[in-house]
Amino acid sequence: MTRQEKLRRLEPVQVVLTAVPVGGTVLAAFMDLGPYGVGVFLALLGWAACIFAVCYLWTFAAVLTVxxxxxxxxxxxxxHTVPRHLLRDVVGGQFTGARLIAADAPPIRLVALRGFLPWGYSDSSAHRKARLVHRLLAEVPADPTAQGEVHRRLRAGNLALLVLALTGLVAASFYLLATVR
Structure with missing residues (x-):
């Protein structure tokens, strides 16, 4: 079995900012809707599912695996898949966050290490997160025989989820606006 370490982006603020709108929307769906009925109920549940999908993509979808x-x-x-022999460094910057530096490739953003809120992201926090990646690299020894090149591919499932979620949000919003007046 190959040893591996994972870093997931999961902070309490992310859980709260996901649970509150989803929970509130689900609660609203189960309230007495009066004459609006099943259509509004389903639109609100669909809206909650779309909000959850967007929050998932903004937060929990980012993972770093060593x-x-x-x-x-x-x-x-x-x-991005970076063979260990091409890995040069992990650096942290005040405004750019942690980035992985590989030979023959542009710097790669480490979204899994990015702070959730746009404020309060200090230079020392970025450097601390870069040191965390260095520690993971030290804990999982590199295979000296591994070869390969840097690969970059789109995560089609997440892109499709984004399109479906945004389409669902717009459709549910138009339905709710047209129905509840």
């Missing part, structure tokens, strides 16, 4: 052969950076819409 294996002996490669570092896999799963950002919400793009997966």
């Amino acid at each position: 294996t002996p052969e490669a570092v896999v950076v799963d950002n919400p819409y793009v997966r």
Whole structure:
């Protein structure tokens, strides 16, 4: 079995900012809707599912996996696979967040390490998160025989989920606006 370590982006603020709108929308769906009936109930449940999908993509979809052969950076819409022999450094910047530096590739954003809120992201926090990745790299020894090149591919499932969620939000919103007047 190959040893691997994963970093997931999960902070309490993310859970709260996901649970509150989804829970509130589900609660509203189960309230007495009077003459509006089943259509509004289903639209509100659909809206809650779409809100959850968008929150998932903004938060929980980002994962960093370190294996002996490669570092896999799963950002919400793009997966980067960097063989360990091409890995040069992990750096943290005040405004750019942590980035993975690989030979023959542009710097790769580590969304799994990005702070959730746009404020309060200090330079020391970015450097601390970069040191966390260095520690994971040290804990999972590299396979000296591993070869390969940097691969980048779209995460089609997450892109499809985004399109469906945004389409569902718009459709449910138009239905609710047209029905409840």
